[in-house]
Amino acid sequence: MNRPVQPVTPGAAELSSLLLKAADGDTAAFHAFYDRTSAKLFGVILRILVERQESEDVLQDVYLSIWRKAATFDPSKASPITWAATIARNRAIDRLRARPPRAQVPVEAAFELADDGPAQDAGLIHGDDVRRLTAALASLEPRHAAAIRACYFDGVTYDELAEREQVPVGTLKSWVRRGLIRMRGALEGSEA
Amino acid sequence: MSQSPDQNGLDGLTELEAQAMDYALGGGSRAERKAAELRSLSDPDFRAAVERWQQLLSPLDDTTPGIAPPPSVWAAIAAEVTPLPRRAAGPAAKASWWDNLNLWRMLGLGGPVLAAVAVALLVQPGSVGPAVPAMVANGPALVATLADATGKPLIAAAYDPASGQVRFAPVAASDDTTTGKVPELWVIEGQNPPRSLGVIDIAAGRSQTIPRERLAGLKPGSILAISIEPTGGSPTGAPTGPVIATGKLAAA
The missing domain is CATH 1.10.10.10 (Winged helix-like DNA-binding domain superfamily/Winged helix DNA-binding domain)
Structure with a gap:
């Protein structure tokens, strides 16, 4: 059942350390964590929600959760980016489910949006x-x-x-x- | 249209495993996801199964192109995470939990955005926390300590079957938006969807009378949950906002 422990990339080790510091209230470390991970999380959220403003709102919520929950991050269970991206996906999906019924934005629009920036944080997985x-x-x-x-x-x-x-x-x-x-x-x- | 799946729709999977997969993948309806979220707060085996599937699927995230968010997003976050200067908190003028975030900030950790702490034991009057009279005229009282997703106790609840009242002692604050939001109490019995016990006012020691018919069947083992809902309560009859705490009822 259990997967072998994932190989830890250098990026993951650094992110774990930033999260630990953030858990102690280090806002500079949290900012660094944001800089390293926000493009990935925004990509995940935007792909689900498509709408830019709503995605930005969710991204903000997600990072406030991360800041609050940093102390609960357990590096033996998940890599930091997996942990953070999971929070982002769940929050985006919940937001999507909470939308009033209306015409969906065509899926093509998501891919269009998704092409407008390079991953600044590739290699974390x-x-x-x-x-x-x-x-x-x-x-x-x-x-x-x-x-x-x-x-x-x-x-x-x-x-x-x-x-x-x-x-x-x-x-x-x-x-x-x-x-x-x-x-x-x-x-x-x-x-x- | 073809073949129908297994009779139970589980394809030979345990119900726990199927629900965990569904939640990790994200295909469930709003109500299904809410139910899974609640279960993960109270069922460690389920939570572990969800985490295994999330872990397994997570490399897929690497195939989604990253997109840099605009600087305004960090600015908004930074405004929230800057530690607040500590203020002396006078006794709360108003009793509402939600009106006293600063007080709770003081009580809980110096954590900036917080989610605080301090367990109040309803069943031990005279201990820390608001003094709440012992209850129970006849019949077993039920108590629950409601904790957040990390297991941190947030609220203690006690149900007195004699009076039909439920009391709450706030033991922490939430940083969820307070404007236009109210906490709503739910009970989850077995596999049934959450059932509302109504909007609650979680003020220290204040009794909350809940209509008796809603309390019928409340018994040890049932799970209480509190979600944050629009004023007036959930418009759908199912939890719509974030679940801030859950706890299992036990005999006092």
């Missing part, structure tokens, strides 16, 4: 992990992989996806869950 996971995802049936991507990257719900794919929600969930189990199996080097 170990490259091997990225390659193995994207390969595992790419090995799934295309519709299953697409469903997983849509949920993870765009915050689309199972219900919306089921409608889009014209399958019952139970079937859609089944695709996604089986897909995730297979990905986990592939990462563990054994069949799921």
Whole structure:
């Protein structure tokens, strides 16, 4: 079940140390942490929410949470960027779910936005992990992989996806869950 | 349309594992995500399962291009994280928890944005915290210490079945926005969705009378949760705002 501990990149070690200092109230360290991670988190949020102003609001909330919760960060459980990006994804998805029903911004707009800046903080996640996971995802049936991507990257719900794919929600969930189990199996080097 | 999945829709997964995957991936509805969030606060096995899936999926984040946010975002954050000068906090003129953030800031850690501390024990009158009379005329009283996601106690709650009242002792403040927001109490019984017990006023030692019909079935093991909702309470009947605390009811 448990994955082997991720290799720690130099970036992750530095971020952990910044977070520890932030937990002690060091605002300069927190600022440095922000500078190193905010483009990644903003990218994650903007991809889900698309709307710029709303994404900025969420980004601000997320960093206030990080500042407040810095002391609870446990480097043995997650890398700092994973920890922070998870907070950002969850907050963005919750914000998306809280929107009143209305026309969705076309997905293309997200990609357009997503192209307008380089990642200033690439390399915070170990490259091997990225390659193995994207390969595992790419090995799934295309519709299953697409469903997983849509949920993870765009915050689309199972219900919306089921409608889009014209399958019952139970079937859609089944695709996604089986897909995730297979990905986990592939990462563990054994069949799921 | 093809085959239907397993009868239980779980595909041979445990219900815990399926819910953890759904939450980590993010495909659930608002209510489903809220339920998972609540569960993760009170169920360590579930939380661990969620963390494993989040960890597994996290390399995907590296494939999303980073985008530098405008400087205004940091400016707004910096305004909040600058430690506040400590002020002498007089006794609260108004009893509302929410009106006394500064007081709570004083009580809790010097942490700037905070989420504070200081456990008040309702079941031990005379101990730290607001003196709350012992309750229980007849029947077992129920108590719960509601803690935040990190396990830090925030609020103690006690239910007196004789009077049908629930008392709260605030043991910490939240930094959530206070304007136009109120805390709302929920109970989660087993696998059922959260059920509202109503909007509450968490002032020290103040009793809160909750309609008896809402309290029917309240028993040890049920989970109490407090979320932050718009004035008047959740418009949807399910928690919509951040869950600030949860705790399990136990016999006093």
